[in-house]
Amino acid sequence: MKNTVTDILLEALGRAKSKGELQLVEMPAIVLESPREKSHGDLATTLALTLAKPESKAPRKIAEIIVSNIQDTGGIIAKTEIAGPGFINFTFKQDRWQQTLFEIDSEGAEYGLRNIGKGEKVLVEFVSANPTGPLHVGHGRGAALGDALANLLSAVGYDVSREFYINDAGRQIRLLALSVWTKYQQSQGNDVPFPEDGYHGSYIEEIAQAFAKLHGNKYLKVPFDDCVDVFGDFGKESMLLDIRTDLEAFGVRFDTWFSEASLLKDNSVQRSIEELLESRNMYEQDGALWLRSTLFGDDKDRVVVKQDKSYTYLATDIAYHRNKLARGFKSLVNIWGADHHGYIPRVQAVIQAFGHPKDSLHVLLVQLVAILRNGQPVPMSKRAGNFVTLRDVVQDVGSDAARFIFLTRRSDSHLDFDLNIAKEQSRENPVYYVQYAHARIASLFREAETRNIAIPTKDAVNISLLGREEEQNIIKALAKYPEVVEEAALAYEPHRLTFYLQDLAGLMHNYYFKHRVITEDAALTAAMLFLMKQVKTVIKSALTILGVNAPEKM
RNA sequence: GCGCCCAUAGCUCAGCUGGAUAGAGCAACGGACUACGAAUCCGUAGGCCAGAGGUUCGAAUCCUCUUGGGCGCACCA
Structure with missing residues (x-):
């Protein structure tokens, strides 16, 4: 949808330019967004506003020029409006939105998947806890994030591997x-x-x-x-x-478990050092070997081999990242606890020292999790070996609730995990709210079945019956799903999906409450069931990416 | 001392690359079950986006400073 409008706008600009109405020394990027306010249409662009300065014309004037040059050859736009200081608002024809339902119906679980990754290899390394104690809730948050992110990247066409780095040396x-x-x-x-x-x-x-x-x-x-x-x-x-x-x-499986000790055993640490010495990215001083990390933006150079010839932790990390790159991964994602943030410039320097662009490494930081019970923080002391383990939490509230709640916040913000809320079966617990929406539709289908009403196929349904406001809102939300997936993946932010799901579930619950689905009106019943089917598909798809079950019954 | 992250409704948090009147949930108050699951829904109220400058057509968003929190600053791992 966005792409179609982008093309239409680009063509309009082209015509304006050839007629001399606009200079367009540089072609601007076309930015389209869905306005919050419904009266502002389905998609809006600020194109005229951004062109105001280079063209030295009033933005509304530019908007008029653009609009007058628009040719909607596909016939999808119902209305084009200039509003406010120079926004151009597009409203689509209703049947255009309704096509979305057919699309979901035929694509099923594939709906929303993209191929922007084009099979490029990505390595997501996460958890990577020391094998010296059980996993705690913080690891759980990292696990939920890493796994969901890996799913998300697969969904947009990357070839993703999950890896656990075992700190078993030293x-x-x-x-x-x-x-x-x-x-x-x-x-x-x-x-x-x-x-x-x-x-x-x-x-x-x-x-x-x-x-x-x-x-x-x-x-x-x-x-x-x-x-x-x-x-x-x-x-x-x-x-x-x-x-x-x-x-x-917890539903997390790794493709590889990579041993730090193996890097020492097979001499790759030694070889990495030799390679860096050769490329002059490492040098000797005061009897130690230093990585010239300041070349790549670090505050100071870092010791890799100490005066006593033993390695620092960085030495194995150098070998490890060299190994990752050698395996052909174009993009590396590392998920770390937020207390390691000071380490990022160092590892980014390593990547660059091996001749790869800085941004081929993305480090996501995960903030600590505070566990609350009855609203009170549960004290945790690692030293005494007394802390809330991931196992405790999973046994207590279940994997679904834990995963979903871990993903309801941006990873770099603090998270209060309230065990009582996680077990609660109410609106306050977002997992149940979303899962219930799915189960409710499943239940509706069971009800239909007992009354011998078939879930319609797309040839047997009249979608134009779905003209009510709630129906339009749901359809628009469904149409937005592929974009949400793409944006969440490119931003490495799975939490966007949890928010999307809560919105979609909210629309569904509202609709369900207001309008009875199964009625005497067979045609309308069929159309509504068809709509519900697509909602169910999308909820399940998003939950699956998050690693959360979509139950038929609860 | 230097560096990074954070500050949005009473609470917990969203806010996409700078866009139009800043949004949810909870808590508070008031409503909705003879019908497909009330594990739900509807309404009301709640804001100087920490403060002060700046950039511009336009700032919660970008820049600078101040305040207040968290975390890093090892030839530790």
Whole structure:
């Protein structure tokens, strides 16, 4: 629809130019938007306003010139108006909107999908929690965002992979090993002091018990340094299994689990460093190797190899991002906790040092989640191993509610997650509101079936019967869906879909309440059922992108 | 000290690339079930978009400063 009008406008400008009515030294971008105010038509453009200055003419005058040159060859426009300071408002013919319903009906689940990505490979890396403890709600928010975003990017034609980066190198795994080893020793009666900065939490004991069950007292007399790897691997594998299980319960599956340690093992860290030294993006100073990140906008250069020849965290990240690029991903999306924001310029420098444009990496920051119970914040202390886990929340409120609520805010704004509201089955809980709209339509269809009324196909329906205001509003909302999907995908903002869904569900509930669908008037009943069918399709499509179920019954 | 993010109705938040009279939900108040699911709907009220300048035809949106919150500033991970 937008494209058609854009073409019409471009042609009009072309004619105005050839007649000498407008100069048009530069062709302006055509911006079309749907006005809030209904009396302003279906689409509006500010074209005349933006042209006022370069043309040095009054905007209304320019609008008149443009309008006089418009030729609506397709016959879709009912009315063109100049309003206010120079807006041009278009109102479409009713049957044009109603075509939307046929479109949805024939495309079904495909409706709204686009191919702007053209199969380009995109990697979405998210969650990437240390395998040293269970996932908490913050990870859940990242998981919901990453998964929905991946779905969204697929919906617009990208070839998307989901990846979990396992931070399994370095000190934290050693500390995990030591924590498990200590609990193991203690459980076998050896009074070994627990490490001060060790991981607390009952899960460590569970791992130690599982270890004892498997190995008995075989490692009881082995000094820690001689069995770090055994305990480390065991701990890591146990935690990863837990993490994977929790994520699956949350409906999230990864295509790849990428191990940080593997980058050290296969020498890719070393090779990355050599490559950067060769390209002069890395240099030696004071006995350390530095990434010349200031070349690419970072505040200061960063150490990659320390004086003692050990690597900083950045070293593996360099190798990791090099690896991502080498796998052919044109676009990388990283989802991080907001406390890592200071790290962004560094990694963007890495990308550029390897010769890729800065904007091939998009970092989305996820703010913390505060859990509320009965309106009161639930205290969380990571140190004491006492925090609300993703598993707790999913068990408590369900995966659907959790996912939807995580996606009702922009990712970079704080989120208060109220457990009581998430379980509530009312308007206040947006998940139920939207799911209910879907289930209500399903229920309506069941009712129709018991009365032997078929859900009509498009050949058996007279769409022009749907002329009431509520019907027009719903149809317009449905027509907007493909745009919403596209914009949400390009902006990396799945939350736009949750807002869209709430609007659409609202229109549906309002309509349903005002107008009885199944009546004596068979033709009208058929048309209304047909409309409802398309609403159902779109709600389901959007919920599916968000990773939320669209139930037939609740 | 330097840098990043945020400030919109009593509360929680939307507001698309700068557009026309700033929107939802909740809470408050008043209404709607002999009919397809009232898990719903309708109405009323609620605003100096933190403050002050600037840019322009036009600013919640862009720029500068101030105030008030959050977070980063490691040869840690």
